Amino acid sequence: MKGQVIPDSDHVARYCKASTVEGGEVQATAFMLRDGEEYLSVNWLEDLNCSDRKREIHALQDLYSRKLSVGTTARIAILNVGAFRTKVAQESPDMRRLRVLHEPIIPEDPSHAGIYDISSDDEIIAELIAQSVLEKHPARG
Amino acid sequence: MTEALQDQLFGRYLAVRKAVAAHGFSENFEEEPNFGTIPSSAAADLSTPAVIVYPRISGVVPNVGKTFIVGYTGLLVKPFEIVPATLITSKALGTPVTFGQSGSMATQQPPITEDESVEEIIWRVGTTLSVQYRAKLTSRLSELQKAVQEEELDGRGISAKSLQHFLKLLKAYPTLRCPAVSVTPDRNIYASWKSGSDRVFSIHFLPDGKVRFVIFCPNEKHSGETIRLSGAATLDVVMSVVEPHGVLNWATE
Numbered sequence: 001m002k003g004q005v006i007p008d009s010d011h012v013a014r015y016c017k018a019s020t021v022e023g024g025e026v027q028a029t030a031f032m033l034r035d036g037e038e039y040l041s042v043n044w045l046e047d048l049n050c051s052d053r054k055r056e057i058h059a060l061q062d063l064y065s066r067k068l069s070v071g072t073t074a075r076i077a078i079l080n081v082g083a084f085r086t087k088v089a090q091e092s093p094d095m096r097r098l099r100v101l102h103e104p105i106i107p108e109d110p111s112h113a114g115i116y117d118i119s120s121d122d123e124i125i126a127e128l129i130a131q132s133v134l135e136k137h138p139a140r141g
Numbered sequence: 142m143t144e145a146l147q148d149q150l151f152g153r154y155l156a157v158r159k160a161v162a163a164h165g166f167s168e169n170f171e172e173e174p175n176f177g178t179i180p181s182s183a184a185a186d187l188s189t190p191a192v193i194v195y196p197r198i199s200g201v202v203p204n205v206g207k208t209f210i211v212g213y214t215g216l217l218v219k220p221f222e223i224v225p226a227t228l229i230t231s232k233a234l235g236t237p238v239t240f241g242q243s244g245s246m247a248t249q250q251p252p253i254t255e256d257e258s259v260e261e262i263i264w265r266v267g268t269t270l271s272v273q274y275r276a277k278l279t280s281r282l283s284e285l286q287k288a289v290q291e292e293e294l295d296g297r298g299i300s301a302k303s304l305q306h307f308l309k310l311l312k313a314y315p316t317l318r319c320p321a322v323s324v325t326p327d328r329n330i331y332a333s334w335k336s337g338s339d340r341v342f343s344i345h346f347l348p349d350g351k352v353r354f355v356i357f358c359p360n361e362k363h364s365g366e367t368i369r370l371s372g373a374a375t376l377d378v379v380m381s382v383v384e385p386h387g388v389l390n391w392a393t394e
Contacts (some may be wrong), residue, residue, distance in 0.1 A: 019324040071288050122347055
């Protein structure tokens, strides 16, 4: 449902372009917005309704291959919603409270979601989110 | 390495010297006081004879290659890099060999120009920055340029201005370690020097010569606490702004 708050117990995945990854490590640039963007695009893993992480990753790889030109070194970064929201709230100088909302794109990307309350000059927030990455997977299947 | 192969390599080395002389330079170019030398992993591996003429970054700029010449003194292998400047190309060795047009080859550095392409700037990295990491950085920047061109629908790459500012900083602070380099959504260079989660120093190089920076550093007075701050400055003063926070402790060699 559009605008639904994604629970802290759930997870989101961010597509990290090859230009934001060095030596397999996802850099803060993967979590930065372009000028004019309203939110950081992610996918709500639990909304994919897969039985395990392996299938979730496969579903995302399939999705990306239809939407994007996926670089060989591009990665999928997995984040726990509660963990990165708490880290940002506790460690950012302005104690930023990020929101994570469901933003389904029907029919092609129903698990699409957004991380709100980031601006395009928020390097420090991007660094904190990058430090919260739980898992990294290849974006190309 | 067989004697025949060594002879062949030495023959090619002599051919290069002659080619250098043919372009009006001293044959003893390796005695030039400013002549740049770099360590070559290939030279350390005697089974890799390709190092004698090694177009390491050819392809970054069409028709521009870097040439490595190995001199042999007994069993010692001495790799030299001919630094291309304004280019004359000789195909005497079957591989493009490039030489500066006048004066000392090593000191010939093309000036930074406003309309320099990203490929030209990347090529310059291989001739001007710290020997410790120039090959690694050249490779990384080439990789990033290719990635951005593939990722973006318009096929354009990294912001040339942002890249120029990044390289200016590295030239001004040669003791800085090679940073992790990535590209922001607006195609600007973002460089990070990190040592654990509580030692982070990152700079976002904007095309207009301004920078935004992030610092995470330990709070010396409260063990286990981290100071986190961000700010904006101009390229020329950013290091003096961040130095009091101790970033050079982990950002330099």
